[in-house]
Amino acid sequence: MFKHYLCPPAVAAALLALSFFCAGIIAVAPPAKTYEPAFTLVEQYPSPVIARTSPGAEDTEYGFEGGTVIKLAGTYHLITTEMLAGQMWVKTKIAHWTSPDRIHWKRISTLFASSGDFTGKDPRASLWGPMPVYNTEEGRWDLIYVAYRAAPDTKTEWRGNYEGRIWRAVSKQKGYAGIGGPYEDVGVILEPDAHSQPWEGLQGTDSFFPYQVGKRWLGFYGSANTEHLPVEHWRVGLAEAPALAGPWERMNGVNPVNIEKRFIENPIVTRLDNGYYVAVYDTDYPNAIGYTWSDPGDGVHWAAGKQLVVQPKGTGFWADDVRTPLGLIPEGHGQYTVFYTGYQKPPVSGPHRYSGVGFVTLKDAGTGDAGARVQR
Numbered sequence: 001m002f003k004h005y006l007c008p009p010a011v012a013a014a015l016l017a018l019s020f021f022c023a024g025i026i027a028v029a030p031p032a033k034t035y036e037p038a039f040t041l042v043e044q045y046p047s048p049v050i051a052r053t054s055p056g057a058e059d060t061e062y063g064f065e066g067g068t069v070i071k072l073a074g075t076y077h078l079i080t081t082e083m084l085a086g087q088m089w090v091k092t093k094i095a096h097w098t099s100p101d102r103i104h105w106k107r108i109s110t111l112f113a114s115s116g117d118f119t120g121k122d123p124r125a126s127l128w129g130p131m132p133v134y135n136t137e138e139g140r141w142d143l144i145y146v147a148y149r150a151a152p153d154t155k156t157e158w159r160g161n162y163e164g165r166i167w168r169a170v171s172k173q174k175g176y177a178g179i180g181g182p183y184e185d186v187g188v189i190l191e192p193d194a195h196s197q198p199w200e201g202l203q204g205t206d207s208f209f210p211y212q213v214g215k216r217w218l219g220f221y222g223s224a225n226t227e228h229l230p231v232e233h234w235r236v237g238l239a240e241a242p243a244l245a246g247p248w249e250r251m252n253g254v255n256p257v258n259i260e261k262r263f264i265e266n267p268i269v270t271r272l273d274n275g276y277y278v279a280v281y282d283t284d285y286p287n288a289i290g291y292t293w294s295d296p297g298d299g300v301h302w303a304a305g306k307q308l309v310v311q312p313k314g315t316g317f318w319a320d321d322v323r324t325p326l327g328l329i330p331e332g333h334g335q336y337t338v339f340y341t342g343y344q345k346p347p348v349s350g351p352h353r354y355s356g357v358g359f360v361t362l363k364d365a366g367t368g369d370a371g372a373r374v375q376r
Contacts, residue, residue: 035276037293037366039308042335046316048344048356049103050078056097056107061085063355066129066207067094068268068327069339070179075100077179078326078339078357079111079130079143088352089160090150091116094130094143096180102337102359111143111181112169120151126161129207129266132179135244141171142244143183144208157202158226164204165191166221168245189246190221190239199235199256201225207236210244211269211277213299217241219248220257220267220279234263236281238300251300259292259305267292268327269299280325280338287311289325289340310340310360320345323355336362 050057050064057063060082067080078097083089094112099105117125130145148161169185171178192204200223210219222236237255241248259267260283267281275296283290285307292305311319319342326339338360343353 034295035272035274035293035366036303037276037278037291037364038306039291039336039362040365041308041310041312041360042363043361044310044312044316045103045359045361047318048342048358049099050097050105050357051344052354052356054105056105057082059084059093060354062088062352063341063343064357065341065355066266066324066326068131069329069337070132070327071329071337072176072179076102076329077132078105079132079179080326080341080357081128081130083355084116086116087118087150087160090114090118090126092127094127094145098180102339105357108180109182111183112145114147116150118150118152120149120159120162123147123149123163123165125150128161128164131209131268133210133244134176135170137243138170138245140174141176141178141181141183143169143171143181144189144210145169146206146208148204153229156227156229158229158231159202161206162202162204162226163192164206164223166205166208186245189248190219190250195250196223197237197250197255199223199225199233199237202227206234207266208239209266209268210241211271211299212244213277214297215242217244218299220269221250222265232262234265235260236264236267254300257302259302260290264290264305266324268325270328278328280328281305282324283307285309287313287319287322289322289338308362310338311342318342318344318358319356321353326357331361334363336364338362 062083069078076099082093084091092114096108114127115122124147126148128146135142146164149163151159168189169183203224203226207222219239224234235256238251239248263284265282267279269279277294281290288307288309290305292302321343323341329337
């Protein structure tokens with residue numbers, strides 16, 4: 001580092017000439033690089049690890065979708081939505097599965113079950129997007145999830161899942177061991193109301209993931225104008241709160257967040273050891289997941305999204321439609337696991353497609369601030 005002092009113009013000019021003359025001796029230090037993640041595929045596990053034939057999956061007519069996987073003390077915990085028989089995307093369960101090795105899974109329990117009502121009367125007809133987040137202030141897990149009404153579509157509206165509301169439940173058991181519940185509902189933290197923004201539509205709030213930046217909490221939430229068919233955009237915005245429990249308010253001036261031009265769903269945020277935030281999400285890019293990042297201490301401004309193909313064509317190509325990544329899990333030595341849902345190829349559930357759960361191993365070849373690892 002060089003210090004600069006005030007001096008007469010003639011002296012300054014002489015010093016400048018000297019610096020050019022001595023260019024081979026004195027060099028100005030280059031500016032520090034800022035971090036930019038660049039995930040690459042290390043290994044694609046060649047088949048789904050949870051599928052229709054898995055013990056515990058007998059009731060899943062359409063498979064699995066959304067949620068997240070968290071690794072605690074060497075055990076992987078999957079909290080996800082199971083899609084049951086009946087009208088597709090309506091009758092659901094939020095379930096807890098565990099694995100010691102990413103490959104062999106055991107169903108532990110049902111955390112919540114929807115009514116499956118298809119008349120539009122029940123605001124908890126269908127349950128989705130479960131996200132367990134550890135609440136350090138209360139020393140227990142919060143489970144954030146979406147509840148929808150459901151009804152037959154009209155000529156102009158998609159009503160399969162609509163008027164989504166974000167529920168918060170808390171684990172009755174304190175400590176990290178309480179991740180598997182049981183959970184008790186404590187109320188709705190975000191819903192369609194007078195504060196909904198113009199880009200939000202009939203779908204209501206379709207996802208929510210909270211993350212902490214300094215002393216405040218931010219949260220990605222999603223929506224879509226499903227009152228108009230075909231649906232043109234699926235977008236996300238930001239809400240903020242002084243605590244995980246709320247109260248949550250939509251942010252103005254930044255929504256919708258400009259990560260993707262047309263489609264982004266279910267972003268899950270992790271904070272790296274270098275302070276940067278990384279979010280993985282569902283994208284409409286073929287056979288891929290999306291990711292974006294934000295600077296340390298920010299969490300509001302996000303880079304344009306990148307796509308990473310997790311189902312390259314070949315012997316391990318088991319999903320003809322990659323759906324939702326379930327979070328970013330550090331595995332050491334700069335590698336990460338990403339679980340994701342995807343519709344199996346070929347279909348395995350009669351006339352219906354079936355969504356299994358698979359995973360890939362990634363490496364971050366990002367530039368600047370090397371050695372980034374995920375903090376939980």
